[in-house]
Amino acid sequence: MSFKKKTIYNVANLFDVYKNQLDAELEDDFFLGIHECTNFSSPYLDNGVSDNICQRSIKYFSHLKEQVNSDYIDQGCRYFCYWLHDKILKNQKPVDNTINLYKQLLQKYKDYEEAYVFQEYIEHFNNDMLANLIKLIELYGKFNIIKKKITSCDNCDCVQASADLYNHYVDECYTCNDNDFCDELENFKHTYENHMNTENCPEVVPKILPPIKRYNLAPIVSIPFVLTLVVSFVFFILYKFTTVGLRIRSILKTKKSIYNDIDQETNELMYISGKYNVNSKNNEYSLSYQSV
Structure with missing residues (x-):
């Protein structure tokens, strides 16, 4: 096909x-x-x-x-x-x-x-595109030696050499942003595999080349951000419009009341303690005066 x-x-x-x-x-x-x-x-x-x-x-x-x-x-x-x-x-x-x-x-x-x-x-x-074109012409050129029956190398040796070159460029495809480069490697993969249906080579020479795997980093990077928004939105809905939110508000209100009571008691204790210290000092002054 x-x-x-x-x-x-x-x-x-x-x-x-x-x-x-x-x-x-x-x-x-x-x-x-x-x-x-x-x-x-x-x-x-x-x-x-x-x-x-x-x-x-x-x-x-x-x-x-x-x-x-x-x-x-x-x-x-x-x-x-x-x-x-x-x-x-x-x-x-x-x-x-x-x-x-x-x-x-x-x-x-x-x-x-x-x-x-x-x-x-x-x-x-641009320069990067020309560099990729040079690589692809080298790849096809090495493989087309077989199709043209040129005797500069044994057929199966040329097949192996082109497969090795493809694997090297596939690794580059994983890290570059040139979709056309990856697509043309796929074109070569199909050309190679169609030809290998009729080529009789040792088993070590691959008849099928590895597929092109693409990784789009944009969705991966955006996942944490989207999850944060979703979780925040869910908590907002739960807090505002459900019984769960009512319970949370009640618990928070109770805790706030407890904290306020503790603060008030602490302040009262500090006031009483301060007042006691002042009275103690006054008594000392009074005793000292009487002893004179």
Whole structure:
């Protein structure tokens, strides 16, 4: 049965579609009269490749512009960021540099085609999202070696490697707030398990991957607060409108009366004691005077 959740990372299992567009040879007449890439430079690129990367970018964005499917364009922009990071920057530089280089090349395309921009498609695509996309493409890439019958590793070894990688990323999913990342891991889980129905591997190689478990901390944090409100409300109702409340008020009233009586008796005793002490001192003074 086919199963696929829509996520911002769906391109992780479709990257060949976009890869072919970026890897295609540049046509000489495509850039005839276009000067936006002339003398283009970027602190993130070597001078020897800057012009070529700029031209490839404009050609790729022009391809995306021709599409009517907004999802295709959206995923295509995300893959372009991955392509810059993996193929051009060779994973050697921080993810921040990839995002900045993307913006520079996007500006070049805006100079070339002022009527059309792609900013809206990647407006909320941040460094963490790109880092997660890189992980997912690595995961699918390792697994797709099996499906393509590439002999760089034994099938079952590749299966085991992809399962280990999945388990590692599942642990990350437990601690992150990226639901799309977790959903795409679920997509991979179904792809993996469907394939394993026909793969003959040793028993140590899992045929089923662990499920994605999600923990929403908000309800857990709010439970004590809600319980406090509920208990307070129940006590208020009992106190105001039931016989239980009447008994409690009666007991409290009785205790208050007892406390008042005790306080009054204590005050009277203190008054009598003080008066007695004064009289005793007066008697001493009187005796002393008579003895003189």
